[in-house]
Amino acid sequence: xxxxxxxxxxxxxxxxxxxxxxxxxxxxxxxxxxxxxxxxxxxxxxxxxxxxxxxxxxxxxxxxxxxxxxxxxxxxxxxxxxxxxxxxxxxxxxxxxxxxxxxxxxxxxxxxxxxxxxxxxxxxxxxxxxxxxxxxxxxxxxxxxxxxxxxxxxxxxxxxxxxxxxxxxxxxxxxxxxxxxxxxxxxxxxxxxxxxxxxxxxxxxxxxxxxxxxxxxxxxxxxxxxxxxxxxxxxxxxxxxxxxxxxxxxxxxxxxxxxxxxxxxxxxxxxxxxxxxxxxxxxxxxxxxxxxxxxxxxxxxxxxxxxxxxxxxxxxxxxxxxxxxxxxxxxxxxxxxxxxxxxxxxxxxxxxxxxxxxxxxxxxxxxxxxxxxxxxxxxxxxxxxxxxxxxxxxxxxxxxxxxxxxxxxxxxxxxxxxxxxxxxxxxxxxxxxxxxxxxxxxxxxxx
Numbered sequence: 001x002x003x004x005x006x007x008x009x010x011x012x013x014x015x016x017x018x019x020x021x022x023x024x025x026x027x028x029x030x031x032x033x034x035x036x037x038x039x040x041x042x043x044x045x046x047x048x049x050x051x052x053x054x055x056x057x058x059x060x061x062x063x064x065x066x067x068x069x070x071x072x073x074x075x076x077x078x079x080x081x082x083x084x085x086x087x088x089x090x091x092x093x094x095x096x097x098x099x100x101x102x103x104x105x106x107x108x109x110x111x112x113x114x115x116x117x118x119x120x121x122x123x124x125x126x127x128x129x130x131x132x133x134x135x136x137x138x139x140x141x142x143x144x145x146x147x148x149x150x151x152x153x154x155x156x157x158x159x160x161x162x163x164x165x166x167x168x169x170x171x172x173x174x175x176x177x178x179x180x181x182x183x184x185x186x187x188x189x190x191x192x193x194x195x196x197x198x199x200x201x202x203x204x205x206x207x208x209x210x211x212x213x214x215x216x217x218x219x220x221x222x223x224x225x226x227x228x229x230x231x232x233x234x235x236x237x238x239x240x241x242x243x244x245x246x247x248x249x250x251x252x253x254x255x256x257x258x259x260x261x262x263x264x265x266x267x268x269x270x271x272x273x274x275x276x277x278x279x280x281x282x283x284x285x286x287x288x289x290x291x292x293x294x295x296x297x298x299x300x301x302x303x304x305x306x307x308x309x310x311x312x313x314x315x316x317x318x319x320x321x322x323x324x325x326x327x328x329x330x331x332x333x334x335x336x337x338x339x340x341x342x343x344x345x346x347x348x349x350x351x352x353x354x355x356x357x358x359x360x361x362x363x364x365x366x367x368x369x370x371x372x373x374x375x376x377x378x379x380x381x382x383x384x385x386x387x388x389x390x391x392x393x394x395x396x397x398x399x400x401x402x403x404x405x406x407x408x409x410x411x412x413x414x415x416x417x418x419x420x421x422x423x424x425x426x427x428x429x430x431x432x433x434x435x436x437x438x439x440x441x442x443x444x445x446x447x
Contacts, residue, residue: 030064032056035099036071047099053085062090062150068157069099070112074120075139081163082171084141085116087182090150094350095157095189105354109156109188110367113324118142118161118175118194127320128175128195128220129249130165135195138163140171142194145182145207155187155350158324164196164203165222172196173229174203176219182207187350188366188381190215193322197222199229199257200246206232206261210239212346213366213381216255217244217314218322224248224280225257226273234261239346241268242328242380244314245321248275255279262287267340269294269309269328269380272321292341294379307335309380312388329367329382336379345377 032044034056040049044056051059053073056066076083087093096109118139125134142162145152162175170178175194177186184207191201192215200221202209209230216227226246230236236258243255254273256265258281270278271294278296281288292303299306310333316325330336345361353363365371366381373383 032060032064032066033069034066035069036073057085057088057091060088060091062088064090065092065094065104067097067101067104068093068095068114069097070095070114072115072117072122074117074122075142076120079120079137081120081137081139083120083139084144087143087145087148087152087154087184089148090152092153092155092350093157094153094155103354104350105352107156108368113158114156115158115160116142118163124161124193128163128193128200128218128322129247130195130197130220130222132195135161135163140164140166141174141176141178143177144174145178145184146180148182148184150183152182152184153187153350154184154189157189159189159191160193160322162194162196164194164199167197173198173205175199176201178203178205179207179209180205182209184208185210185212185349186214187212187346188214190217191219191227192216192326193218195220198225199231200226202228204228204230204234204236204261206234208235210237210346211241213240213362215242215244215326215328215366215381216246217242217326217328218246218320220247220249221254222249224253224259225255226253226275227255229257229259230261230263232260234263236261236263238263238265239267239344240340240377240379240381241265243268243270243278244272244311244326244328246273251275253277253280257281258285258288263289265290265293266344267292267377267379269336270299271296271309271311272314292339292344292379294336294339303339303341305335305339309336310334328380329388330378330380330384331388332384332386334378334384337384338374338376338378340377340379342372342377345371 033047033050034053035050038052042051043049044051075085095114096107096112098112101107121137123134138161142159159176164173164175166172173196175196176191194201200219201216219226226248227243246255248254252275254275255270255278290299290301294305294309310331312329313327315321348360348362349358351358363371365383369385
C-alpha cells in the first residue's frame with residue numbers, strides 16, 4: 001500500500017511580462033486567425049494577416065474563437081521551460097485548418113494537424129520518460145489553465161512533448177495539460193508523448209474537465225495517472241476516448257487515476273497500459289463510474305467488456321505508441337464495434353455538420369466520418385466504416401517501464417510551494433510564464 005502526498009513547502013516561480021506594447025484586445029465573439037509565426041500585419045482578421053498563437057491567446061476576450069492553421073506551435077522561441085500556452089477565460093480554440101477555410105465545418109484536424117508542442121528545440125527522440133536526454137529542454141506543461149470559470153473549448157489539436165518531471169510544485173504534474181480551477185472541454189484531440197511525476201498527460205486539479213472523442217496515448221508518469229489524474233474536487237467526464245500505451249514507471253495506475261473528486265468514463269477503451277491497474281480511484285472507487293467501455297482486465301459497470309478492441313495498428317509504422325502514425329481505428333472483428341451507448345454520446349456543441357442543431361448527438365467521429373454507421377455507436381473516438389483492414393491477431397502493445405525509461409528514480413518526489421512570498425516579475429519576449437498559485441496541495445491516494 002502506497003500513499004502519495006504533495007506538501008506545500010516553498011518555491012517561487014517568476015511571472016513573465018511581455019516586452020513592448022501590450023497586444024490589442026480582440027473583439028468578443030469574433031474570430032482570430034492564427035498561423036505559425038504570424039502573417040502579414042498580424043491583426044488576426046483573416047488568414048493573410050494571421051496572428052501567432054501566443055499573441056492571439058494573450059489578447060483574446062471571452063467568447064473569441066481562435067482558428068489555428070496546421071503546423072507545429074511551441075510556447076516560446078527561446079528555451080524558457082516554464083513557458084506554456086496559457087488559456088484565457090471563455091475562449092474557443094479550433095485546430096485543423098488548411099489555412100483558407102471560411103467556416104469551421106471545412107476543416108479536418110486529422111488531415112491538417114495543429115500541434116501544440118513542448119519540444120522547444122525540436123529534437124525529441126524516443127519514448128517519453130523522466131530520463132530521456134532529448135527532452136531536457138521541453139516545457140513543463142504544454143497547456144496551462146488556472147482559475148478560469150467560464151467555459152473553454154479546445155477542439156482539434158495534438159498536444160505533445162510536455163515534461164513536468166521537476167521536483168518542484170507545480171512543475172511535476174500535468175505534462176500535456178495542467179488544469180487548476182477551470183471549466184474546460186477537449187474535443188477531437190490527442191494528448192500524446194507527455195511525461196510528469198503525477199498525471200503524465202493531464203493533471204486535473206479542482207477543475208471541471210470534459211474529454212470527448214480523443215486519444216490519450218504514450219504518456220509516462222512516475223507514480224499514478226499516466227494518461228490522466230484527477231485531484232481534490234475535480235470533476236472529469238471522459239466519453240468516446242481511448243487510453244493506450246500509457247506507462248506508470250512504478251507499475252501502479254497507468255491510464256486513469258481518480259485520487260479525489262468524481263470521474264466518469266463512458267463509451268471508451270482502456271487498453272495496452274501497464275501497471276497493477278489501468279484504472280483506479282480512492283475510497284474503493286466510490287466516485288468512479290465506468291460504463292459501456294472496454295477495460296483490459298475488466299472493470300465493474302454496465303456494458304463493460306475486457307475483450308480485445310482490435311485496433312488496426314495502435315503503435316503505427318514506427319512501432320512507437322504516442323506518435324502521429326498510430327491508428328486506433330477498429331478492425332471488423334473488434335469487440336468495441338456497435339458496443340457503445342448512443343445516449344452517452346456528447347452533444348454537437350460545435351455544430352460539426354453546420355445544421356444549427358447543437359443539442360443533437362455529435363454527428364461525426366474524430367476523423368469526420370459518420371458517428372453512427374450501423375445503427376449503434378462504437379466505443380472509442382472512431383466509428384467502423386466497413387473499409388478498415390482486418391488483422392488477426394492484434395500484436396501486443398502493452399508497454400513496459402523497463403523499455404521506456406532508462407532508469408528508475410530512487411527518491412520519492414516531493415513538491416514545494418511558497419505561500420508567504422510574492423513572485424517578482426521578470427521580462428520575457430512576449431511569452432507567458434506560468435504563475436504559481438498560493439495554495440497547499442495535499443491529495444493522498446491509497447492503493
